[in-house]
Amino acid sequence: MSSFKTTNTIKTLPTGSLSNILDTKLKVLAAIMLLISQLLIFLFLPIAGGIGWILAFSAIEIASLGASLWLVGEVLFFSSIAVLGKPVFQVIKVNLLKLIRNPSSNESVQSN
Numbered sequence: 001m002s003s004f005k006t007t008n009t010i011k012t013l014p015t016g017s018l019s020n021i022l023d024t025k026l027k028v029l030a031a032i033m034l035l036i037s038q039l040l041i042f043l044f045l046p047i048a049g050g051i052g053w054i055l056a057f058s059a060i061e062i063a064s065l066g067a068s069l070w071l072v073g074e075v076l077f078f079s080s081i082a083v084l085g086k087p088v089f090q091v092i093k094v095n096l097l098k099l100i101r102n103p104s105s106n107e108s109v110q111s112n
Contacts (some may be wrong), residue, residue, distance in 0.1 A: 021088050030083035033076045040073030 022028050040047070048066035051057070055067065081089070 009076060010066035017091070027084060027088070030080040031088070034080040034084065037073045037080060040069050041077065044069040044073060 022031055027045060044066050048062050048069055052062035
C-alpha cells in the first residue's frame with residue numbers, strides 16, 4: 001500500500017490592483033509587451049497601410065509588412081502571457097467584467 005496523502009491546496013487568485021501584482025521590472029515590461037501586442041494585432045492593417053503609403057510600397061510589400069506586424073504581435077502576446085501568468089490575467093478579467101456589467105457607474109453625468 002502506498003502512503004500518499006491527499007490535500008486540498010487551492011490557491012486564491014488575487015483580485016486587487018495591478019500595481020500589487022506587477023512588482024518586478026520584468027512583469028512591468030511584460031505588461032507593456034501585452035499592450036503593444038494588442039495594438040499590433042488589432043491595428044496591423046492601418047499601421048501597414050500607413051507605412052506603405054508613406055514609403056510608397058507596392059501592395060505585396062504592404063501585405064507582407066502587415067503579416068509581419070501581426071506575427072510580431074502574436075509572439076509578444078504569447079511571451080507576455082508566459083511571463084505574467086494567471087494572476088495578472090485574473091485581475092484584468094475581474095476589472096473588465098466589472099466595467100462591462102456596471103457601465104452606469106462610470107458615467108459622471110446622468111440625464112433627467
